[in-house]
Amino acid sequence: MSEHAKAVFYPIITLIALLALWVVAIRVFKVPNFVVPTPEAVVSSLRRGYIDGLFWKHFLFTLQSTVFGYALGCSLAFLLGCAFAESKTIERLFYPYVVALQSMPKVALAPLIIVWFGFEMTSKVVMVVLVCFFPMFINTVVGLRQTNPALLDLMHAFSASRWEILLRIKIPSAAGHIFAGLQIAVVLGLIGAVVAEFVSSTRGLGYLINAAAVNLETDVMFAALISLSVLGISGSFVIRMLHGRIVFWDKGTATRTEDVAE
Amino acid sequence: MSEILLQVQGLGVTYASARGKVKALEGLDARLHRGEFLAVLGPSGCGKSTLLKLVAGLLRPSAGRVTLAGEPINGPRPDVGIVFQQPTLLPWQSTLNNVLLPIRTLRRDLAQGRRRALELLQLVGLETFANHYPGELSGGMQQRVGIARGLVHDPALLLMDEPFAALDAMTREHMMLELQRIWMATCKSIVFITHSIPEAVFLADRIVVLSARPGRTIRELSIDLPRPRTVATMGEPRFNSICNELRSLFTELVHFN
Numbered sequence: 460m461s462e463h464a465k466a467v468f469y470p471i472i473t474l475i476a477l478l479a480l481w482v483v484a485i486r487v488f489k490v491p492n493f494v495v496p497t498p499e500a501v502v503s504s505l506r507r508g509y510i511d512g513l514f515w516k517h518f519l520f521t522l523q524s525t526v527f528g529y530a531l532g533c534s535l536a537f538l539l540g541c542a543f544a545e546s547k548t549i550e551r552l553f554y555p556y557v558v559a560l561q562s563m564p565k566v567a568l569a570p571l572i573i574v575w576f577g578f579e580m581t582s583k584v585v586m587v588v589l590v591c592f593f594p595m596f597i598n599t600v601v602g603l604r605q606t607n608p609a610l611l612d613l614m615h616a617f618s619a620s621r622w623e624i625l626l627r628i629k630i631p632s633a634a635g636h637i638f639a640g641l642q643i644a645v646v647l648g649l650i651g652a653v654v655a656e657f658v659s660s661t662r663g664l665g666y667l668i669n670a671a672a673v674n675l676e677t678d679v680m681f682a683a684l685i686s687l688s689v690l691g692i693s694g695s696f697v698i699r700m701l702h703g704r705i706v707f708w709d710k711g712t713a714t715r716t717e718d719v720a721e
Numbered sequence: 722m723s724e725i726l727l728q729v730q731g732l733g734v735t736y737a738s739a740r741g742k743v744k745a746l747e748g749l750d751a752r753l754h755r756g757e758f759l760a761v762l763g764p765s766g767c768g769k770s771t772l773l774k775l776v777a778g779l780l781r782p783s784a785g786r787v788t789l790a791g792e793p794i795n796g797p798r799p800d801v802g803i804v805f806q807q808p809t810l811l812p813w814q815s816t817l818n819n820v821l822l823p824i825r826t827l828r829r830d831l832a833q834g835r836r837r838a839l840e841l842l843q844l845v846g847l848e849t850f851a852n853h854y855p856g857e858l859s860g861g862m863q864q865r866v867g868i869a870r871g872l873v874h875d876p877a878l879l880l881m882d883e884p885f886a887a888l889d890a891m892t893r894e895h896m897m898l899e900l901q902r903i904w905m906a907t908c909k910s911i912v913f914i915t916h917s918i919p920e921a922v923f924l925a926d927r928i929v930v931l932s933a934r935p936g937r938t939i940r941e942l943s944i945d946l947p948r949p950r951t952v953a954t955m956g957e958p959r960f961n962s963i964c965n966e967l968r969s970l971f972t973e974l975v976h977f978n
């Protein structure tokens with residue numbers, strides 16, 4: 460069997476073993492369905508949800524608030540990160556507050572954000588912006604600061620403007636760090652969306668889990684959890700693919716990314 | 722000889738690093754005439770790269786004066802080209818775009834620059850690698866891209882920091898001949914830093930020898946071998962006697978160190 464086939468085949472073995480263990484454990488220990496559902500129940504719940512269509516509005520709600528919040532939070536973090544790395548004054552003005560905000564657990568702000576931005580999608584987007592912001596911001600600043608001084612000398616020697624140095628040298632140099640930030644923000648953004656839905660919402664996969672918990676519908680909860688995992692995995696996959704494509708020259712990060720994939 | 726282009730007087734550079742102060746240069750005197758080929762020869766760590774960065778306007782002197790065409794140097798200038806000791810290429814740009822970098826930053830005509838860049842790539846033997854990325858080139862090939870980049874905007878003063886150090890003997894010989902040809906055809910002024918005594922003697926009109934760190938001028942030598950010099954020049958007794966003289970000077974230097 461080739462290495463590639465093994466990479467696909469072996470995880471499938473694990474999956475089948477786990478499913479078997481799941482089924483057997485429920486039978487042997489007589490676990491009631493409202494505590495742990497059977498795999499069949501989860502599958503049928505997924506089928507009902509997505510074929511009959513009840514889950515779609517929740518899935519799309521979470522997807523939308525995460526994507527909007529992610530795009531907004533990461534762009535904001537990138538732009539502010541550039542300003543921060545480029546201007547000592549801006550850094551001095553804001554540094555202490557950035558550190559203070561960074562060390563605060565952002566999910567603790569969820570109730571306040573609901574109060575300010577309402578029960579609809581806006582509050583979810585704001586939450587996602589907030590949790591995506593910091594990893595992206597810190598990585599942008601660190602990346603921009605780590606530019607090889609020899610490349611800066613080169614650009615100075617050829618009379619490049621500050622703007623050119625930022626665009627042509629610093630940002631490409633920081634690309635590896637920036638993508639690492641984007642990668643972390645995918646997972647955190649999803650957490651932010653779900654937490655905001657937990658606190659107060661009428662839609663979303665987080666809301667679905669909460670509502671199902673009240674009725675002890677563990678099969679629905681499992682189905683929602685699986686949906687969330689699919690969102691997270693797809694998001695990470697897209698970012699990893701873009702990373703490999705865009706930062707093609709960085710052999711180090713390219714290999715590292717593959718290592719994670721296999 | 723013609724007017725003095727570059728004048729260095731009592732130059733001192735002290736680096737402040739975490740370990741304390743490092744005197745890289747102290748009391749260095751040198752000059753370069755317009756159209757002259759000057760080689761700077763000195764032991765490793767004596768401050769040669771530092772001197773070049775100073776002339777390029779990347780560094781300020783701690784003491785002394787450096788003037789270019791009569792004016793003190795207070796920043797990089799568009800009519801100066803530099804080839805760094807390390808290739809220093811942008812890994813995300815193709816070979817051709819790396820060579821075109823000075824054309825872009827100096828806002829020169831891009832179409833004309835592209836023609837010139839391709840000519841220079843041919844000259845350094847990399848015309849088939851124009852669309853490759855630096856990661857796909859060997860160390861010596863990268864260094865040759867750096868040389869083409871230093872020449873692309875046709876600078877009046879060219880600063881070269883051990884540009885041939887990473888090349889194999891054959892390529893190095895070829896590049897020496899080409900550099901001499903370009904210099905003779907374009908009347909550039911060149912400051913050429915090297916470790917290699919034969920390289921300095923072959924290329925230069927004049928050689929300045931620096932002491933071990935902190936670097937200062939300990940010897941100046943005019944090389945009046947006729948031009949154009951060829952591979953045969955390197956076999957001549959005159960050439961060899963100059964090399965031997967410098968070699969014994971260097972042995973002394975290292976002993977003092």
Ligand SMILES: Nc1ncnc2c1ncn2[C@@H]1O[C@H](COP(=O)(O)OP(=O)(O)OP(=O)(O)O)[C@@H](O)[C@H]1O
Nearest residue numbers: 736738743745764765766767768769770771772934
């Ligand atoms: N940025 C720096 N900070 C502190 N010290 C430095 C710095 N750059 C160079 N030096 C010191 O200054 C001295 C001269 O360095 P320089 O690079 O000019 O030497 P060099 O003559 O070019 O050596 P080589 O022939 O090995 O390239 C060295 O002793 C080095 O340790």
Ligand SMILES: [Mg+2]
Nearest residue numbers: 769770806882
């Ligand atoms: Mg050096």
